[in-house]
Amino acid sequence: MSENTQKDSAREQGFGTRAVHAGQHLDEVFGAVVPPVHLSSTYAPVKIGQLRRGYDYGRGTNPTRDALQEQLAALEAGVDEHGAPQATALTFASGLAAETALIMGAAEPGTTIVMGNDVYGGSYRLITKVLAKWGVKHAVVDMGDAATVAAAVDAAKAEGPVLVWLETPSNPMMKVSDIGAIADVAHAAGALLVVDNTFATPYLQTPLALGADVVVHSTTKYIGGHSDVIGGALVIPDAELAERVKFQQFAAGAVNGPWDAYLTTRGLKTLGVRMDRHAANAQAVAEWLEGRPGVERVLYPGLADHPGHELAARQMRGFGGMVSVQFTGGAAAAKQVAESTRLFQLAESLGGIESLMNYPAEMTHASVAGTELAVPDNLVRLSVGIEDAADLIDDLDRAISAL
Numbered sequence: 001m002s003e004n005t006q007k008d009s010a011r012e013q014g015f016g017t018r019a020v021h022a023g024q025h026l027d028e029v030f031g032a033v034v035p036p037v038h039l040s041s042t043y044a045p046v047k048i049g050q051l052r053r054g055y056d057y058g059r060g061t062n063p064t065r066d067a068l069q070e071q072l073a074a075l076e077a078g079v080d081e082h083g084a085p086q087a088t089a090l091t092f093a094s095g096l097a098a099e100t101a102l103i104m105g106a107a108e109p110g111t112t113i114v115m116g117n118d119v120y121g122g123s124y125r126l127i128t129k130v131l132a133k134w135g136v137k138h139a140v141v142d143m144g145d146a147a148t149v150a151a152a153v154d155a156a157k158a159e160g161p162v163l164v165w166l167e168t169p170s171n172p173m174m175k176v177s178d179i180g181a182i183a184d185v186a187h188a189a190g191a192l193l194v195v196d197n198t199f200a201t202p203y204l205q206t207p208l209a210l211g212a213d214v215v216v217h218s219t220t221k222y223i224g225g226h227s228d229v230i231g232g233a234l235v236i237p238d239a240e241l242a243e244r245v246k247f248q249q250f251a252a253g254a255v256n257g258p259w260d261a262y263l264t265t266r267g268l269k270t271l272g273v274r275m276d277r278h279a280a281n282a283q284a285v286a287e288w289l290e291g292r293p294g295v296e297r298v299l300y301p302g303l304a305d306h307p308g309h310e311l312a313a314r315q316m317r318g319f320g321g322m323v324s325v326q327f328t329g330g331a332a333a334a335k336q337v338a339e340s341t342r343l344f345q346l347a348e349s350l351g352g353i354e355s356l357m358n359y360p361a362e363m364t365h366a367s368v369a370g371t372e373l374a375v376p377d378n379l380v381r382l383s384v385g386i387e388d389a390a391d392l393i394d395d396l397d398r399a400i401s402a403l
Helices: 003-012 015-021 063-077 095-106 121-134 146-157 179-188 239-252 258-269 271-289 309-315 330-338 389-401
Strands: 088-092 112-116 137-141 162-167 192-196 214-217 232-236 295-299 322-327 356-358 379-383
Touching (some): 015 271, 095 121, 095 192, 095 232, 095 239, 146 162, 258 271, 271 295, 330 379, 330 389
Antiparallel strands (some): 088 232, 214 232, 295 322
């Protein structure tokens, strides 16, 4: 194969191929197809000042974590003509650890973070309760309206630096925002746009291609995909910003361990096929829920009457596996359904192969209770798994029919 053919082959590789092969270098000693998990916390140099392939201490670098980082960067940012990722990925002990390192590296005291009015409760808590003591301010706005976002950014800019924080689809209200339009607003003000891509994953949406400056993930969710590992990640095309954030990661030490990195990279290899099934099942569940007695509203971008349906169809490859449902019977009905299903397990988190149900008002989003970000108390959030759709619908039917 010629050099040019090799370059063309790397450039033309699809998502599934990159997911399986990016960062997965053949073991040079034994020829193992699956790279070994490097558990060592420290590495012996050739001599003082001469490291072996750049490794010295596990808090800074680890071959297994590097493999995951290369894999993630290739999926979110694509690869160049040589097959190298066009961004830097950094992986962390959790999604919130990733967010903390990013804000500490990209912002400064006095920075205002402009965020959506239904942002994830953990992000809101981090920004308003933890980083506020460091001098970070915040402004809450409806991210579905670019003009409103622009006004909020301009107002914040008058008082200091700005960072724009966007979730799309949002958690748990499933709002879809125009990444390109908000990127234009942020950049016009000299601000960075950070997009939480956890719900969509790089398989369904690539925010960097739409103008975002940073992508953040809770890899605990769909990327890991099996509810057995906690982690977070950032993907950053700007090399200078990536170095600042990497310094924060090294200095504060919130890295994921090699075994967690291995589990995450294993899950990531099947992300595409899993998301196809998640999305197909979620579509079937959402369509079945519409019009059911006791159901007030179904929130899923794949439904034609969803306010963000057309936008989601343009900027996403599919509509994802998350469905939120509001019940006419209020909080009592929502709690009854959440506590009476059999296949849908009542639990925190999302994105695993098994179906989960969550009552956000008192679980994942309890930290925003009493604020303008408070989740309706008649809402449950479904993380639709990869079981047979008919069985999931039967499970919901039993629970809802008992209302």
